[in-house]
Amino acid sequence: MTSMTPQQAAKMLTNKLVTIRVGPAKVEFAISKQLICTIPFFSKAFEGGFKESNGVMELVDEDEQVFSTFIVWLYSGKVSRANSQKDVDNLVKLYVFADLCCNTMLENRTIDAIAETFSRYDEPSITISMAKHVYETTPTNSLLRKWLIETLVYDLSRKYNYVGELPTKEALEFVYPLVIEFPEFYLDFFGMLRTNDLHRVVHGGRGDLDDLGCRFHIHGQGETCHRGEPALAAWKDPIPGEAVVFEDQE
Incomplete structure (x- = not known):
């Protein structure tokens, strides 16, 4: 994944958002659906007819700090x-x-x-x-x-x-x-x-x-x-x- 331009990032922010609840505390992350679905793991969940198709996904076994780093990479490529x-x-x-x-x-x-x-x-x-x-x-x-x-x-x-x-x-x-x-x-x-x-x-x-x-x-x-x-x-x-x-x- 390459870094996005400011214009591309702004476009992503205006797109439909999905919610991912992470960790035992279910900390919520609101993320561009278009962006997160560039990853097949998430596109299958949100667009594959599963319960996550309602726009909400739970990853209770994951660490919220680690997921935050994942989000940084998702938007920056770094x-x-x-x-x-x-x-x-x-x-x-x-x-x-x-x-x-x-x-x-x-x-x-x-x-x-x-x-x-x-x-x-x-x-x-x-x-x-x-x-x-x-x-x-x-x-x-x-x-x-x-x-x-x-x-x-x-x-x-x-x-x-x-x-x-x-x-x-x-x-x-x-x-x-x-x-x-x-x-x-x-x-x-x-x-x-x-x-x-x-x-x-x-x-x-x-x-x-x-x-x-x-x-x-x-x-x-x-x-x-x-x-x-x-x-x-x-x-x-x-x-x-x-x-x-x-x-x-x-």
């Missing part, structure tokens, strides 16, 4: 990088929401915002709660999982000083809760330690966007990436600065 650990967590949730909606444009924008945050700042980290959320809500071949595993392997190798196939005791203790709860995490994490990618991941750092290219994007054949370059098809294959202060999570 997803900003995070300035706090909480922002990072919300971007991860936004990616999961985009996957739920089958919206690859938003997935690509969001993974870029996450990767840019991690490449610019040392403070953001892969937390146990973040990893659990990713493995609870994404499919086996998710590119978000792939990014998480590569970033986690790099971060743990730096924090606990290992570069070989087997991590240190401290690193194993960190991932232990994930290994016990998620067999797929076990396969992904230790699978990464045994691939030819290990040297690149451990020595490559938290790669910036230029280095990553379309590595974690989902593109159709011949599709142009939102960065304006011909995209390398990156299908969901199984896993084998500015001076902005990054705030600590309260």
Whole structure:
């Protein structure tokens, strides 16, 4: 999705609105029907003869702050990088929401915002709660999982000083809760330690966007990436600065 001109935005605001109630509190968002229905997930709901055809939809399991970020992207085509650990967590949730909606444009924008945050700042980290959320809500071949595993392997190798196939005791203790709860995490994490990618991941750092290219994007054949370059098809294959202060999570 590209950014709209002021004239296009004004036209959208004059169109018929629909209401989406988000979260347990059912916070209401009034959104241009024409705009929201450019996304098939919502067009099927509002225009497909379902109960939402009355112009009201409820997403009680979604987070209102995450949905607000989705609305910003919907109107602007942009997803900003995070300035706090909480922002990072919300971007991860936004990616999961985009996957739920089958919206690859938003997935690509969001993974870029996450990767840019991690490449610019040392403070953001892969937390146990973040990893659990990713493995609870994404499919086996998710590119978000792939990014998480590569970033986690790099971060743990730096924090606990290992570069070989087997991590240190401290690193194993960190991932232990994930290994016990998620067999797929076990396969992904230790699978990464045994691939030819290990040297690149451990020595490559938290790669910036230029280095990553379309590595974690989902593109159709011949599709142009939102960065304006011909995209390398990156299908969901199984896993084998500015001076902005990054705030600590309260």
